[in-house]
Amino acid sequence: MPYADLVFTGGPVFTADAVRSRTDGAAVSDGRIVALGADARALIGPGTEVVDLAGRLLVPGFQDAHVHPVSGGLELLRCDLSEASTEAEYLDAIAAYAASEESEWVLGGGWAMSAFPGGTPTASALDRVLPDRPAFLPNRDGHGAWVNSEALRRAGIDRDTPDPADGRIERDADGNPTGTLHEGAMSLVNALVPDPSPAFLHEALMAGQRYLHSYGITAWQDAIIGDYSDLVDQGETYRQAAADGSLTGRVVGALWWDRTRGLEQIDSLVERRERLSAGDFQATSIKIMQDGVAENFTAAMLEPYHDGHGHFTENSGISFVSPEILNEAVPRLDALGFQVHFHAIGDRAVRQCLDAVEQAIARNGRSNNRHHIAHIQVVHPDDIPRFRELGVVANMQSLWATLEPQMVDLTLPFLGAPRSAWQYPFGDLLRAGAVLAAGSDWSVSSPNPLAAIHTAVNRQAAPGYEEGEYEPFLPEQAIDLATSLTAYTAGSAFVNHLDEETGTVRVGALADLALLDRDPFAGPADEIGATQVLQTYVGGIRVYTADTA
Secondary structure (H helix, E strand, C coil), X not given: CCCCCEEEEEEEEECCCCCCCEEEEEEEECCEXXXXXXXXXXXXXXXXXXEECCCCCEEECEEEEEECHHHHHHHHHCEECCCCCCHHHHHHHHHHHHHHCCCCCEEEXXXXXXXXXXXXXXXXXXXXXXXXXXXXXXXCCCCEEEEXXXXXXXXXXXXXXXXXXXXXXXXXXXXXXXXXXXXXXXXXXXXXXXXXXXXXXXXXXXXXXXXXXXXXXXXXXXXXXXXXXXXXXXXXXXXXHHHHCCCCCEEEEEEECCCCCCHHHHHHHHHHHHHHCECCEEEEEEEEEXXXXXXXXXXXXXXXXXXXXXXXCCCCCXXXXXXXXXXXXXXHHHHCCCEEEEEECCHHHHHHHHHHHHHHHHHHCCCXXXXXXXXXXXXXXXXXHHHHHHCCEEEECHHHCCCCHHHHHHCHHHHCCCHHHXXXXXXXXXXXXXXXXXXXXCCCCCCCHHHHHHHHHHCCCCCCCCCCCCCCCCHHHCCCHHHHHHHHHHHHHHHXXXXXXXXXXXXXXXXXXXXXXXXXXXXXXXXXXXXXXXXXXXXXXXXXECCCC
């Protein structure tokens, strides 16, 4: 065998194979792994690049099974509020951005609901820094937006404006809009926002891609390819980036299921799959957002929310797609070879998604489409074994499985017992035999896989991500480091249908790899989240190097 192009030696390699084995070296030629261990060291020649692991861990490249890189990139390029944490800090950041940006609309986002009473900022506060320019600023989870009075005026939103069927206008006691728009109500203002140019969308994708590579992420599933909230359809952006070679990640696109339409959209989704798929971008998944989020009471629950004092209300959330349509759409999409990527936060939404997959199996038989449910915040215990039984992948956003102000103040009082104890049941899903994958939902939350893995293992926030001192959250649902690391590599590769060539370190696999600054298995569990990525490789080509490497 000729000498290798690249050899990693001098440290452990986590393979993420079925038995979670380790080796101590890897050789790469022509973008693929050609040898492991001693066989890899034997391929070092005069022209070989040698990377000394120096005891640090080499892992398969992370794969994010639920992320929004273009949205995240736009946020980085616009008014980015993700680093602030109080209303005063947000207003200072908005004022500074507005002073430096002459565009008509002030756009950006990333604020946290926990910074505001009831999770709802006001137009009057925003008016203090933006009295005459319209502003549209979605929150971190993308399920609500902060707007000022000028934006409300332009959209014609007043006390007589009805709530849309899939959303809610936050109002005062007299019915006047106060400045927060939930779910489908965001579109009342967003429809007026000018679309970014194709060049700006490409710039945003490149910014998002660089950011993901900096966390060792080599492949991902973009969870919305279509028009939603402040997102514009970025399918053509991906297609062109795949064609011109600027797309260095391997990407599956989840085409947006327009919940305002019905089954008639399926033909157009088939056409989009064929038109947009090219090279390392494959638009082979369909995103169905079945409900909202618990914090604004739009997550779909089997029983109503509490009022914060232990009493049931009349609100049990919103199922954005009716079960009748869902149970017809999913079998049809399944028969056409689409994977369905569900968003489900509440226990009713999770059950409805599982029911729809059950309908698909009854009609079509079992497929290899690898349907998955993302978020899985509240799962009724009766539905835990159904993930295994139906072959539905549990797509974890494990960074959220911790106590922090949004959970303590805006979620637990309104879920009540026993539902509060059904949240993020990763341990139960693992013990029941479910396949686990992992993602971040960035720009909703950080795309750092190691911070998420830390939380999955400890059920506490990673170092630098704490928002107060809290006990572990439902520690019985913790999963071990090897399982969590495998979910973020081989598990997500399975979801993305990339598992034949990526997701594990093995001979013949593509050399998608991440070099960490330590071996997290060798240290205490409460330091996992301090681990950083030093280098990222896609197909044996280095796409990221940390300043300290």
